Amino acid sequence: MSAIDVPSNGVTPDFRILPVGDTAISVEFGDSISRETNQKVLDLAAGIEAAGISGIVETAATFRSLLVMRDPTQISFEALARAISAIPRKTTLRGTAARTWRIPVCYDRAVAEDIEEVAARVGVSSDEFASIHASVAHHVYMLGFLPGQPYLGDLPERISLPRRLAPRAKVAAGSVGIAMRMTCVFPRESPCGLNVVGRTPAPLSARALDGAPSLAPGDGVRFRPITLGEFERLAGEASAGASILELEAPAPSVQAT
Amino acid sequence: MTPALRVLNPGPHSSLQDLGRPGYQRMGVARGGALDGLGARAANALVGNRAGTGVVECILAGFAFALEAEGARVAFFGGRAPVRVRSSTRRDIGPAEVGRTMKLSRGDVVEVGTISSSSTLYMAVEGGFRVAPRLGSVSTDLRGGFGGFEGRLIKAGDLLPLALDDVPDAETMVLQGVDLAVPGKLRVVEGPQAGHFSIVERDRFFSSTYALASSSNRMAAKLVGPVLAHAGGFNIVSDGMVPGSIQVPGDGSPIVLRSESQTTGGYPKIGVVISADLPALGRAPVGAALSFERVSMAQAEAAAREFAALARSLPDRVVPARERDVAALLSTANLISGVVDASA
Structure with missing residues (x-):
């Protein structure tokens, strides 16, 4: 079974449709991570939803591809590939649809195992690192691996560094890790190869599982630095059921260039 | 009470x-x-x-x-x-x-x-x-x-x-004509990253017999047997996964995702076990000898329809x-x- 190249304008192939067994297809836009590519993925997801193709079970956006799950007894690979290729491609004006979440993060070394080492390696103080990390408008590329676990980008080049050589067997729930140009928030205690630079008291996983509004691909995220004392206070509120996550007031729309 | x-x-x-x-x-x-x-x-x-x-x-x-x-x-x-x-x-x-x-x-x-x-x-x-x-x-x-x-x-x-x-x-009721044996062969559709392996390596995978490792669990069946060489690197940009996906990490030993699969992964997937064979993959015990048979998408879809018909027929078999x-x-x-x- 070979991939199907689909030209977007009759000349240049824009995405490839790859078979993922008989229960899914992967619509792949290139092989690198960029906001532009991720936006194409999200636009196609919206287009598929609007088209209401029967036999599609769900779609799941990842960095550069859209996984489209299907019931193979309802729609064949060929029919689904054709239907997806026929979906009108429109480009969202970036900034118009996305929500921005504000997530409190404590960058104190008491809960951020690697912050001092990371700051030293990129040549800033821990406080400077925190203020740079918190000043970035992060974009939710995808959720995956564990329920409610977001992959966020893009970290400024000057504070980025590779994964840890030796992954940790365990980091605490809420750990904020960085590697390359990505930031990840671990909703549960889990093994981790990233550099842990902070911890949030926000229960990302619980919100997703309770069906409450929560982070979705395409959303924006800003981190709000908090003190260790505030972290402990908010963690207490979170365990009593508070959501901790805040939505920012919608930003004025920005035209894509 | x-x-x-x-x-x-x-x-x-x-x-x-x-x-x-x-x-x-x-x-x-x-x-x-x-x-x-x-x-x-x-x-x-x-x-x-x-x-x-x-x-x-x-x-x-x-x-x-x-x-x-x-x-x-x-x-x-x-x-x-x-x-x-x-x-x-x-x-x-x-x-x-x-x-x-x-x-x-x-x-x-x-x-x-x-x-x-x-x-x-x-x-x-x-x-x-x-x-x-x-x-x-x-x-x-x-x-x-x-x-x-x-x-x-x-x-x-x-x-x-x-x-x-x-x-x-x-x-007292019994169920007739349902066989939950573990077949030695699981059917696989190639892709989505079969192209990350040479034809020789793909043939090696489909002609080899693997044993289910004791570290297997609800998330994945780990395979012990011939290792597979990647044609290029073994890291890809993480993409979506479904149960049945056969990913090949850097050490070359294939891992078949089961029902509690992680949702994304960054290793190339040489193929995906067809949905009709996922129950057999799930029940395969540690040590089971497994091999994989390449099938076309049309064959996989026909098998899915057969499985759906079998599932629908269960109440009539009681x-x-x-x-x-x-x-x-x-x-x-x-x-x-x-x-x-x-x-x-």
């Missing part, structure tokens, strides 16, 4: 499962559900439940419980395992065995031993368990720690609440035990694998 099963011995790995929670992969939530969806459906069919009712999934060995309800009809389906019932009322409830309904009374104790011929065994109870669905399912998501009974494996002392406090007496018992007597086969001990 709430009708319940009191867990006396949970066995090595028992959890509540159903057919999973599709629709939430975009949030990083695995579809999950029974490792062997056919076994779970069959157990439910025996007691007259709809296919998606929650069941207890036991891996490697069964579990033991006491009934704390007026009456309950239960059935086990899956691998072979000794079933022992200690009747509190000294009633004769007939032979206790996998694949045969049993009507239990308050205080009856059921003990199920080591599972052979397969790794999984399912227990359905008429009416199902009274647990709140999370995201539309009562499956236990062990990685996420939610769903099922308190988001975890069951343990001794748990009271698994039942939906019904009693059921009327009815004939027949009174006496019919089969007579046939068994005539053929002198010994079908009684369990013991009823009414002396307790």
